[in-house]
Amino acid sequence: MAKKLPDNIDEIQTEVIETDLLIVGGGNAGCFSAIEGKKINPDLKVTIMEKAHISRSGATAAGMDAINTYIPEGKTPEDLVRWSRSQVGGGPIREDLALSNAKELNQAVDDLEAWGLPIVKNEDGTFKYRGAWDISIHGEQLKPIMAEKAIEVGAEVYNRVVATSLLMDGERCVGAMGFGVKDGKFYVFRAKAVIISTGGACGLYKSYTSDATNSHHQTWMCPFNVGTGYAVGIRQEAEMTSMEQRWVATRTKDHCGPVDTISVGYKSAIINAKGDRILQKHYAHLGGDKAPRYIRANAPMEEWLAGRGPTFVDTTHLSPEEVKELKIDYLNERPTFVLFLASRGQDITKDPIEIYGSDPYIVGGHTQSGYWVDLERMTTIPGLFAAGETAGGSPNKFVGGCAAEGKLATRGAINYISSVSLPELDSKQVGQEKERVFAPLLRGPEFDGVSPLEMEERMQRLMDEYAGGTSQFYRTNEERLDYALKHLKMLQSQVIYLYAKDLHDLMNAHEVIDRLDVAEVLTHHLKFRKETRWQGWQTRSDYPEINPEFDCFVESRRNKETGEIEAFTRPYEQIVSGDRYKP
Amino acid sequence: MPPRIDIEKCDGCKAQEEPLCEQVCPGGLMSLGENMKAYCRQLRDCWDCMACVKICPVGAIETRVPYQLGYHVAKLIPMMGTDTVTWTCQDINGKVERFKYRNRNDAE
Numbered sequence: 103m104a105k106k107l108p109d110n111i112d113e114i115q116t117e118v119i120e121t122d123l124l125i126v127g128g129g130n131a132g133c134f135s136a137i138e139g140k141k142i143n144p145d146l147k148v149t150i151m152e153k154a155h156i157s158r159s160g161a162t163a164a165g166m167d168a169i170n171t172y173i174p175e176g177k178t179p180e181d182l183v184r185w186s187r188s189q190v191g192g193g194p195i196r197e198d199l200a201l202s203n204a205k206e207l208n209q210a211v212d213d214l215e216a217w218g219l220p221i222v223k224n225e226d227g228t229f230k231y232r233g234a235w236d237i238s239i240h241g242e243q244l245k246p247i248m249a250e251k252a253i254e255v256g257a258e259v260y261n262r263v264v265a266t267s268l269l270m271d272g273e274r275c276v277g278a279m280g281f282g283v284k285d286g287k288f289y290v291f292r293a294k295a296v297i298i299s300t301g302g303a304c305g306l307y308k309s310y311t312s313d314a315t316n317s318h319h320q321t322w323m324c325p326f327n328v329g330t331g332y333a334v335g336i337r338q339e340a341e342m343t344s345m346e347q348r349w350v351a352t353r354t355k356d357h358c359g360p361v362d363t364i365s366v367g368y369k370s371a372i373i374n375a376k377g378d379r380i381l382q383k384h385y386a387h388l389g390g391d392k393a394p395r396y397i398r399a400n401a402p403m404e405e406w407l408a409g410r411g412p413t414f415v416d417t418t419h420l421s422p423e424e425v426k427e428l429k430i431d432y433l434n435e436r437p438t439f440v441l442f443l444a445s446r447g448q449d450i451t452k453d454p455i456e457i458y459g460s461d462p463y464i465v466g467g468h469t470q471s472g473y474w475v476d477l478e479r480m481t482t483i484p485g486l487f488a489a490g491e492t493a494g495g496s497p498n499k500f501v502g503g504c505a506a507e508g509k510l511a512t513r514g515a516i517n518y519i520s521s522v523s524l525p526e527l528d529s530k531q532v533g534q535e536k537e538r539v540f541a542p543l544l545r546g547p548e549f550d551g552v553s554p555l556e557m558e559e560r561m562q563r564l565m566d567e568y569a570g571g572t573s574q575f576y577r578t579n580e581e582r583l584d585y586a587l588k589h590l591k592m593l594q595s596q597v598i599y600l601y602a603k604d605l606h607d608l609m610n611a612h613e614v615i616d617r618l619d620v621a622e623v624l625t626h627h628l629k630f631r632k633e634t635r636w637q638g639w640q641t642r643s644d645y646p647e648i649n650p651e652f653d654c655f656v657e658s659r660r661n662k663e664t665g666e667i668e669a670f671t672r673p674y675e676q677i678v679s680g681d682r683y684k685p
Numbered sequence: 686m687p688p689r690i691d692i693e694k695c696d697g698c699k700a701q702e703e704p705l706c707e708q709v710c711p712g713g714l715m716s717l718g719e720n721m722k723a724y725c726r727q728l729r730d731c732w733d734c735m736a737c738v739k740i741c742p743v744g745a746i747e748t749r750v751p752y753q754l755g756y757h758v759a760k761l762i763p764m765m766g767t768d769t770v771t772w773t774c775q776d777i778n779g780k781v782e783r784f785k786y787r788n789r790n791d792a793e
């Protein structure tokens with residue numbers, strides 16, 4: 103029920119919490135981080151700061167139907183890295199990170215099974231593979247299972263507390279701040295080390311269904327993950343990597359649900375209006391049905407552009423038993439796809455499933471955009487670690503890899519904790535952040551300003567049309583990127599006009615503020631990479647070819663003094679032998 | 686795809702401190718109104734994860750497909766057991782399908 107809103111900043115209570123290890127975002131990676139912390143040292147104080155409620159939050163809120171990576175018998179972590187590298191067109195990827203993740207991966211998945219996750223098995227008891235690396239699960243309860251374990255081991259959980267910034271001691275991160283979206287308090291968490299695991303960024307771009315009544319959030323990625331984890335680091339001059347490598351995927355049309363379930367799990371070919379098998383016909387030289395992920399993601403949209411849409415995954419060969427299994431897969435992961443088919447009265451053995459491109463996301467557990475981290479998963483800010491979608495450099499992590507990385511980040515953080523102590527609380531910094539956070543709520547009823555939704559829609563349309571969104575078939579050029587940057591700056595300068603009617607609205611206000619900071623960095627990265635390396639994920643119509651000079655990482659830092667984003671490169675290092683372009 | 690609440694069925698979770706649908710919504714969209722019945726504060730912001738539908742003890746919540754995306758009227762109703770879930774789906778032509786499977790094993 104509506105809580106009485108404060109009239110001034112002094113009415114807002116500040117709560118200060120001290121802990122050893124703070125985890126910001128109790129999702130897939132965050133829960134694993136917490137559990138690992140308690141396992142290594144039961145006396146360690148582990149605290150989770152979570153925007154939603156950890157029982158159903160983030161990407162896995164609806165459940166999952168597969169674990170996309172689990173190393174089968176006879177294959178090695180190096181093989182997984184080779185596959186992952188080939189999926190992003192030979193990289194560059196951070197092979198050091200990818201390899202360490204791969205070595206930890208199977209144990210994390212085995213943990214899930216031990217905690218009660220049903221994994222689909224063959225008759226001989228081995229895991230049932232859907233493709234080369236992915237296993238099928240009945241993961242409707244995946245998130246509650248992880249959350250219950252985190253609580254059971256004794257992690258202290260603050261639900262409904264939205265992180266808005268890092269707490270700093272000079273260059274070092276010593277906690278995080280935020281506000282309670284239900285209780286209206288200001289929270290200061292002081293910690294010896296912080297793991298940021300807030301998931302990816304959805305809603306930077308307009309989704310093509312967003313104009314439909316009640317479908318603003320008909321997105322594939324969880325729309326409540328808005329990129330805050332990246333934004334808080336960007337504002338503290340953290341180095342970000344590969345932010346131009348957006349994740350764009352083929353998704354069910356008008357619903358934006360996963361498609362791998364059908365195309366990989368049920369060997370259904372991607373076809374165009376004429377029934378041509380697109381990948382075999384146009385992309386045979388790149389591997390056909392096994393072409394790199396961005397090619398497969400982009401191919402249906404190229405058909406639409408060429409006048410050969412609509413596009414489908416051809417399910418007309420499926421038996422009734424297979425249709426039933428396929429629907430169960432969706433019920434485990436994105437249940438409303440079954441409802442959607444029912445709302446079209448569609449029999450998928452007669453009418454194939456229509457597909458289309460998604461809006462672009464920043465998700466470092468899929469592509470490799472995010473924080474530049476070292477092997478311990480420490481970012482360039484001492485004391486701040488990243489895991490899951492927030493950590494850049496190693497793509498194709500998904501559920502298992504994000505879980506594995508959660509563990510690795512905790513080990514890194516615990517090593518770090520042994521050499522540090524908590525500095526005194528900087529009350530000036532706390533006061534300033536409190537003022538910034540609550541400003542949109544305290545502007546008074548007469549204030550003539552801008553609502554969070556208005557600003558969000560302006561930003562999403564801008565990004566869609568100028569920074570390579572779905573409506574532009576993901577293409578952009580120098581002039582459009584300059585236009586986007588100019589208007590992003592104007593939007594940032596208008597943040598002072600944002601007003602919030604209540605605490606939920608205040609959360610929405612900070613969501614758009616954070617998205618603007620991520621969008622700006624991403625646009626600078628797109629501008630810096632003057633080539634087209636990953637069509638769809640990153641398409642420059644003015645530089646349509648690969649330029650070997652860009653066989654490196656594009657990095658950036660937002661200069662704290664000038665507010666300018668400085669882009670630079672880092673070299674690629676091949677660690678795992680073999681042809682980079684082959685799995 | 687927004688939730689639709691049957692206010693006849695909703696009992697406000699019998700005045701629990703935080704009603705279950707409010708607790709589980711990953712976007713914090715569900716709340717109790719003055720009438721002690723649940724409502725979704727921003728229909729357009731729902732991600733149709735169905736967490737609220739699954740947890741409601743009295744089956745008061747249904748997910749509806751917006752008309753711009755799908756036709757009138759399809760239904761998908763989950764029944765949650767302790768370690769199984771049963772879904773019933775009815776399409777716009779009245780065709781009913783049922784799916785039942787295990788969603789939890791005993792922990793080791």
Ligand SMILES: Cc1cc2nc3c(=O)[nH]c(=O)nc-3n(C[C@H](O)[C@H](O)[C@H](O)COP(=O)(O)OP(=O)(O)OC[C@H]3O[C@@H](n4cnc5c(N)ncnc54)[C@H](O)[C@@H]3O)c2cc1C
Pocket residue numbers: 126127128129130131132151152153154156159160161162166167168169170171263264265266280299300301302322323324326327328330331360435436467468489490491492499500501502504
């Ligand atoms: C629809 C869908 C289907 C998928 N299917 C598969 C699949 O079949 N197999 C597979 O392996 N992978 C799949 N994935 C990918 C996988 O789910 C993700 O890569 C992984 O779960 C991400 O983990 P994470 O911990 O980084 O993020 P999340 O699990 O999303 O966790 C982020 C957490 O941070 C919280 N948070 C966000 N902002 C704040 C803030 N400001 N303050 C505090 N907390 C905050 C969120 O509420 C959330 O709890 C799928 C993803 C989606 C969206």
Ligand code: SF4
Pocket residue numbers: 690694695696697698699704705706707722723740741742743744745746
């Ligand atoms: S969970 Fe169901 S009964 Fe409880 S408040 Fe929500 S709608 Fe009402």
Ligand code: SF4
Pocket residue numbers: 687688709710711712713714715725730731732733734735736737738748
């Ligand atoms: S379906 Fe999910 S996002 Fe929508 S109101 Fe229910 S819990 Fe919230």
